[in-house]
Amino acid sequence: MNESMLEKIKKAGVVGAGGAGFPTYVKLKCTAEYVIVNCAECEPLIKSDKYLMEQNAESIVEGLRCAMSCVSAKNGVLAIKYKNKSAVHALEAAVSGKENVSIHLLDNYYPAGDEQQIIYEVTKRTIPVGKLPSEVGCVVINAQTAYHIAQAMEDKPVVRRNVTITGAVHSPLTITAPIGTAVAYLIEMAGGATVKDYSVIIGGPLMGRVSEDPSNEFVTKTTNGIIVLPTDHELIRKKTVSLEQEYKIAKSACCQCNYCTLICPRSSLGLGVQPHKVMQALTFNNADVLIDGNAALGCCNCGLCTYVGCNMGLSPSRFISKMRSELLAKKVKSNHEPKPVNPFRDDIKVSTKRVIQRTGLTEYDIDVPYVDSYDAPRAVRIMLKQHIGAPCEPVVLEGDTVIEGQCIGQIPEKALGACVHSSINGRVVNISKDYIDIMEA
Ligand code: SF4
Ligand code: SF4
Structure with missing residues (x-):
């Protein structure tokens, strides 16, 4: 176990970016034979990991190697769908000449990114229900998490992540958004909704949740997608109809x-x-x-x-x-x-194609470009709980000036959690039990 690496990962607030946000420094406190990077990005329409892999393959491999060092793994595997050809080429170039690191190609099926599926695909092992992957000698981290681990080694905390904004918007896009960016701001950046009555899924179309109040949603460390759909779309109906009605x-x-x-x-x-x-x-x-x-x-x-x-x-x-x-x-x-x-x-x-057809998403299954030049938000809301565990405790006061990357919320003593950082330079304008608002000075 590499304590100094784990400490850096903890300090940077790295969490599982592809799931519920389990703190990575805790996940890596074990020994394992394999570290597998989940590059499957199996939810339809989402392209945030695809661009991350194309643009930052070296860092992802570096993050994988750090994780391998933490858990003393002999094997590092990047599991990626063969259909993402540019990303596969970028990762192939990044692993070239590196020992014990390889690429495993996956079919284009759903849910290829499920932890059980990916472990089986790579090792032919299955985890007994209720046990952790380490039970079968594996640790699985998401591609975005691997990237954040590499950043953490350079003392750069998690202040940004890739997000795809797509569906019923005029100009779908993927960007690297500051954590805390308002979802409404990102929808506007995507040209706004194409329909008057729309609903917003936070996350992928299948496993994501329909937001009850899109005007009050903000990017967290686990937000990979924002899917805008007409409110009368069948997928929205299925996700929001009451269980009582379903039961009847x-x-x-x-x-x-x-x-x-x-x-x-x-x-x-x-x-x-x-x-x-x-x-x-x-x-x-x-x-x-x-x-x-x-x-x-x-x-x-x-x-x-x-x-x-x-x-x-x-x-x-x-x-x-x-x-x-x-x-x-x-x-x-x-x-x-x-x-x-x-x-x-x-x-x-x-x-995945069949999933897209069955969920009525065919018209939204289009190329979503990466946009690297945009007006950054002038205000962000940093949620104090973006992870599994206890909410952070603010370590700043209203009126404080903060800079990008400054820790503003710490893990309560002896609790499971992940600290949070300001994603812009600015001033703390509001602190509640759930979040810290920062506005550009
Ligand atoms: S959601 Fe349905 S298909 Fe998926 S694992 Fe559960 S029971 Fe199986
Ligand atoms: S109708 Fe068939 S597929 Fe649908 S819930 Fe019942 S058993 Fe499952």
């Missing part, structure tokens, strides 16, 4: 065809996930079919069963997600031993 429909419409389970990528890895059983338990009030929580606990919430699997238009992923949360809250643990991987797994994989 499911009671009469679920025919137990089992297709949601057949298509489930976690099920095909032998992890025991069975959305049709969860639906059976709910719709027939027959909890006995579940026996334990194994049908739900291994779900990664990819949404495939809902958006592609169910021909009756039901949302098994929403029910399974609710059930999983309730089981975890009750501290129910899985006792499922991984079963052999489905020998037809490759045939079951769902292409």
Whole structure:
């Protein structure tokens, strides 16, 4: 374990940029045989990692090597979809001549970036449900995280990240945005919405959440995409319809065809996930079919069963997600031993193209250019909780002058968390329990 590297990563506030924001210095406090960089960027429409890899391949490989040093890994692997040819070439050039670092090409399927999928693709191992990847000798970090690790080695904290703004906007684009930039500002930068009534998904179209108030959303360390869609778009309807209403429909419409389970990528890895059983338990009030929580606990919430699997238009992923949360809250643990991987797994994989068609996103599946020259925001809102763990405690006062990269929120003592930094030069104009507002002086 390389303590000085871990300390730099902690000081820079690096978190898992592709998921829920788990603090990276904690993740790397283990030993592992493999460090895998998740370069899959599997959510449709999002291009933020693609550009990052094309433009910063050397830094990503450097970040990978640092992570390998932290966990004493013998193997470093960059797992990337073969279709991202320019990024593959950039990474190939960056790994050339470097020992123990290689590239693994992935098919263009969803969810290729799921931790279980990517570990299986690279090592042919599966993680028992409820255990960490280190259990099977692996650590997985996102491409943006690897880049931030490399920056941290130069004492540069996380103050920017790549974000794609796309969907029903006039000029979709990807930019490197200061953390804390208002989402409304970025939508304007993308030319504004093309429709009057629109909704905004923060994150990818499938796993992202529909914002309840887009005017009050700000870029965090985990914001990879901002998807604008007409409010009456089917994807928005599916994501926002109440569970009570879904339940009423499911009671009469679920025919137990089992297709949601057949298509489930976690099920095909032998992890025991069975959305049709969860639906059976709910719709027939027959909890006995579940026996334990194994049908739900291994779900990664990819949404495939809902958006592609169910021909009756039901949302098994929403029910399974609710059930999983309730089981975890009750501290129910899985006792499922991984079963052999489905020998037809490759045939079951769902292409990203099919996901795009089924979710009604074909018209938005276009080239999204990277724009490097733009008017930077004059104000930012730095959220005090952009990570798993406790919110940061402000270490500045209202009226203080701050500079870009200055730490403004620290991890509470003995808590899990990640510190936050100002992403612009300016003055602290407001501090609340949730955020710090900074305005250009
Ligand atoms: S939820 Fe849909 S796919 Fe799953 S069993 Fe019911 S009808 Fe079939
Ligand atoms: S969301 Fe559905 S398809 Fe995805 S892992 Fe969970 S049960 Fe399987």
